[in-house]
Amino acid sequence: MNTHAENEKSKPIGIFDSGIGGLTVVKSLLYMLPKESLIYFGDTARLPYGTKSKKTLIDFSLQNVDFLLKKNVKLIVVACNSASSAAIKEMQEYSPVPVIGVIEPGAISALNATKSKYIGIIGTRGTVQSGAYYRTLITMDSNVKILQQACPLLVPLIEEGWLFHQSTKNILSEYLVPFKNEKLIDVILLGCTHYPLLKHMIKEELPNVEIVDSASATSVIVEKYLQDNSLLNPIFENKIEEYYLSDITENFITLASEFLGKSIADKVKLYKNDN
Amino acid sequence: MNTHAENEKSKPIGIFDSGIGGLTVVKSLLYMLPKESLIYFGDTARLPYGTKSKKTLIDFSLQNVDFLLKKNVKLIVVACNSASSAAIKEMQEYSPVPVIGVIEPGAISALNATKSKYIGIIGTRGTVQSGAYYRTLITMDSNVKILQQACPLLVPLIEEGWLFHQSTKNILSEYLVPFKNEKLIDVILLGCTHYPLLKHMIKEELPNVEIVDSASATSVIVEKYLQDNSLLNPIFENKIEEYYLSDITENFITLASEFLGKSIADKVKLYKNDN
Numbered sequence: 395m396n397t398h399a400e401n402e403k404s405k406p407i408g409i410f411d412s413g414i415g416g417l418t419v420v421k422s423l424l425y426m427l428p429k430e431s432l433i434y435f436g437d438t439a440r441l442p443y444g445t446k447s448k449k450t451l452i453d454f455s456l457q458n459v460d461f462l463l464k465k466n467v468k469l470i471v472v473a474c475n476s477a478s479s480a481a482i483k484e485m486q487e488y489s490p491v492p493v494i495g496v497i498e499p500g501a502i503s504a505l506n507a508t509k510s511k512y513i514g515i516i517g518t519r520g521t522v523q524s525g526a527y528y529r530t531l532i533t534m535d536s537n538v539k540i541l542q543q544a545c546p547l548l549v550p551l552i553e554e555g556w557l558f559h560q561s562t563k564n565i566l567s568e569y570l571v572p573f574k575n576e577k578l579i580d581v582i583l584l585g586c587t588h589y590p591l592l593k594h595m596i597k598e599e600l601p602n603v604e605i606v607d608s609a610s611a612t613s614v615i616v617e618k619y620l621q622d623n624s625l626l627n628p629i630f631e632n633k634i635e636e637y638y639l640s641d642i643t644e645n646f647i648t649l650a651s652e653f654l655g656k657s658i659a660d661k662v663k664l665y666k667n668d669n
Numbered sequence: 670m671n672t673h674a675e676n677e678k679s680k681p682i683g684i685f686d687s688g689i690g691g692l693t694v695v696k697s698l699l700y701m702l703p704k705e706s707l708i709y710f711g712d713t714a715r716l717p718y719g720t721k722s723k724k725t726l727i728d729f730s731l732q733n734v735d736f737l738l739k740k741n742v743k744l745i746v747v748a749c750n751s752a753s754s755a756a757i758k759e760m761q762e763y764s765p766v767p768v769i770g771v772i773e774p775g776a777i778s779a780l781n782a783t784k785s786k787y788i789g790i791i792g793t794r795g796t797v798q799s800g801a802y803y804r805t806l807i808t809m810d811s812n813v814k815i816l817q818q819a820c821p822l823l824v825p826l827i828e829e830g831w832l833f834h835q836s837t838k839n840i841l842s843e844y845l846v847p848f849k850n851e852k853l854i855d856v857i858l859l860g861c862t863h864y865p866l867l868k869h870m871i872k873e874e875l876p877n878v879e880i881v882d883s884a885s886a887t888s889v890i891v892e893k894y895l896q897d898n899s900l901l902n903p904i905f906e907n908k909i910e911e912y913y914l915s916d917i918t919e920n921f922i923t924l925a926s927e928f929l930g931k932s933i934a935d936k937v938k939l940y941k942n943d944n
Contacts, residue, residue, distance in 0.1 A: 439725050440715050450714050450916045519920065550825035561840050568836070641725045645794065 406431035408462030409471040412443035415587035416473030417653035422613040431634040439640035443476035444518035451480035479526030499615040500608030501530040504583040512539040512578040517585030519544040545569045638665040681706035683737030684746040687718035690862035691748030692928035697888040706909040714915035718751035719793035726755035754801030774890040775883030776805040779858040787814040787853040792860030794819040913940040
C-alpha cells in the first residue's frame, strides 16, 4: 500500500474567491465530487475584485494562495473571474500545487457548445475589460467570433437578493440587447460566478441560446485533472468542509446559503489575510 | 508674529473615504473654504465599507487616520458614513488632531430643517443597520420621529453613471415608497456621500420634502471648528490639493471627475495602506 499516494488523495481542494460568488463553484464541486474535502476562502473584507487593478489583484491572489497552501491543499481553484484573468500565471508560477482558474474551463465549454462559432460573453467590467475570455477563446480557435458585454449591476442586484425582481429583469434585458440583435450567437458564456443565480431570467431573455457557466465547466476540469493524476479521494470518511471569510457579516452568511443551497453558518471561520 | 500659529493654519485638512464618494464632501469644502489645503485618501482597494463588520472598519479607519497624520493635517474629516458610524470614537481617541465624521453634522442639519419633527433617512445597508443617525438624532432631540430605509443599489447605480436612467428612477421610486406614505416627513437626510448625485431624482419623487445632505452639512461644521479655533488659513498662496487612492483604475478617475466636477487625473497618487 502506497501511504504517500493515499495521503495525497485525501488532501482537500482549496478554492478562493473575492467573496461568496465562488460558492457556485463549490456547489458544483460538492455535486460532482462528493468525496473530496474542500477548503474555501472568500476575501469578503476586500471584495469586490472586479473594480481593482491588475497589480492589486496579483498581490491579493498570492496572499490567498499562501493561505490555502498552509492548509495543505492538493489543488487550488481560483473561483473568481477577476483574479483568474489578472493573476493566473503569477499564481501558477508561485504555487507548488496546480492552480486552475475559471477562464479556460469556461472557454473550452463554450467552444464545445457553439455550432455557429459566434459566442456571447457577459461579466463584470473588470473581467470584460481584461479581455481574458476573448484572448483564451481566440487562442483556442482563431475562427471564433465573440461579442462581450459588461454588466456591472448584476452582482449588486443578485447580492440584494432581487433574483425575480422586475428591475433586475429590466436591467438584464437592457444589457442583453446586443445579443438579441446578433441572431447567429448560439452560446452565452456566464463570465461571473454570481450569474448562475440569474440563469432563469437569462434563459427567458435569450430562449434560443445555450447558457454555459464557468462554475460547472471548472468542476469538470477539476475532476478530469484529479482523475488523470490518480488524485481522486476514494472514500467518504474524514471528509472536511471548511469556509473562511476575511470579514463576516450576517448578510454574507445569508447570501452564502443562497449561493450554496445550504446553510454554512456553523462552518464559517474568520481569517484575516492582509496583515 | 506667531509663527507656530501661522504654521498650524497653513496645514492641510485631511479627508478619507472608502472610495470616491467622499469627494462630494471635498467639493463642498473647496467651495466653502477655497483657501484650505486638502489631502484626500480613498481606500479604493478595499471598498465598499458598507458591507463590512465593525471590527474590520475600525482597523481600516485607524490605518487611514495614520496615513493622514503622517501628512501633517490639522483636522481629519471622515467623509464616509460607514467608517463614521462604526469607528468615530476609536478614531477620536486615537488621533491627536480633531476627527469630524459625517453623522453628527448630518443629524444637526436635519434637526434644524424639520418642522414636523419627523425625519426620513436613506443610506447603505451598513449605515442604516448601524443605527448611527438614529441614535445621534434621538440623543439630540428625544421627541424626533425617524423612518429609515436602506438603499443598497443606489451606490452601484451611481457608479455605473446611470444618473438619469429609467431603472435608477424605478429602483429609487421603490425605495422611497415608505416616505411617500408618511405625509408628515418633511426632511430626508442623505446618509451616504454618493447620494447628492441623485438629488434631482429624489426631489422629483418627494417634491414637498427638504433634502439634507451630510456632505454640505459636514463642511459647515468644519468651517465653524476652524473659525472657533482660529485655524482658518488666511491666504491662497502655497495651497496644496492631493488625492491618494489605494488602487487606481481608469473608472475611478472618471468617476472622481463626476463627483468633484473637475478632473483630478494629474493629482492622483497611489498609496497602499494595508501593508
